[in-house]
Amino acid sequence: MNAFFYRSASGWVACILTVVAMLLPYLLRSGRLSQALGFGPSRDVPYLRRMWPHYWTGYLALGLSFYHAWVSMAPGPLPRTSLAGLWLGTFGLLLLFVQFLLGLVLQQSRGPNAVTRGLHFWSMVGILVLVFVHVALNGPLPLLRVAGARISLQSFVL
Amino acid sequence: MNTDPGTKTRSGRKAWVAFIAVVVAVAAFAIWKSASVSRSMAAAAASDERQFSESTPGSKTKFVMEIGEVTVEKIIRGKLLQKKTEELYTRTTTPVRVQSSEKASVVMGTLADVKAGAIVHIAGTVQNDHSVQAEQIVILTGYVKVQ
Numbered sequence: 087m088n089a090f091f092y093r094s095a096s097g098w099v100a101c102i103l104t105v106v107a108m109l110l111p112y113l114l115r116s117g118r119l120s121q122a123l124g125f126g127p128s129r130d131v132p133y134l135r136r137m138w139p140h141y142w143t144g145y146l147a148l149g150l151s152f153y154h155a156w157v158s159m160a161p162g163p164l165p166r167t168s169l170a171g172l173w174l175g176t177f178g179l180l181l182l183f184v185q186f187l188l189g190l191v192l193q194q195s196r197g198p199n200a201v202t203r204g205l206h207f208w209s210m211v212g213i214l215v216l217v218f219v220h221v222a223l224n225g226p227l228p229l230l231r232v233a234g235a236r237i238s239l240q241s242f243v244l
Numbered sequence: 245m246n247t248d249p250g251t252k253t254r255s256g257r258k259a260w261v262a263f264i265a266v267v268v269a270v271a272a273f274a275i276w277k278s279a280s281v282s283r284s285m286a287a288a289a290a291s292d293e294r295q296f297s298e299s300t301p302g303s304k305t306k307f308v309m310e311i312g313e314v315t316v317e318k319i320i321r322g323k324l325l326q327k328k329t330e331e332l333y334t335r336t337t338t339p340v341r342v343q344s345s346e347k348a349s350v351v352m353g354t355l356a357d358v359k360a361g362a363i364v365h366i367a368g369t370v371q372n373d374h375s376v377q378a379e380q381i382v383i384l385t386g387y388v389k390v391q
Binding site: 088089090091094095098099102106113123124125126 | 256258259260263267270271274275277278279281282330331387
């Protein structure tokens, strides 16, 4: 396998894990969404203890994203691609680190922590947007390419 | 409405199994797709002067070329590239003529990337005049170096 495989596979799997990590808190909470989808989490176990899949998926997503950035920056030919997209991807990775730290704070918190929870939520929204634009600009997303949106997104960001 | 705890647990378990299955399937597809594009890009196959010149009409061929020009009739002319390492190719003097069409799939780029100076991997069928009818064009520009 060549560098492209490691770069591409790690990027896509990191994307999938990031989305899964974002969904898990909503599925693990005894809310309307989790009930409607039939997940029905047990109320016997405290919410923060039920959240272990979210924590581990988050750690994996962060690790893989870091690996993805590492292999992308490794010496070798660099494909002609959007520089703005690479910067947005880098900001997305930094925000993932921030998200990881906020998550640790929330994991350790004993009482309500609205400010940190708010930051954790908006940081998630930021990551989602940055990852989407990074994939649209730098990844081989056929739909965006066919629609010509790749070019328009590039001109928008640049 | 059934509120039996046993039924709820079973339905919850089913939902989690379905969720995990979907995630694993999507991840497996992403890895498979990356591997398949990566294999196309590895492109070793027949990127070799001798193999290319010996290919017979009707046979399938794969090679890497540097595009010299693309005509309005979608004829791609250029020079065959010889593979040295995974990401390094050397120029040869062997001319290559490729007929592209709407049916040819373009991987890792769009038709707009098929232009003079581009490095592409062609998979197609050898014609009687030794030109090649392209079935797949992989854009390698930027991914490989040419000496």
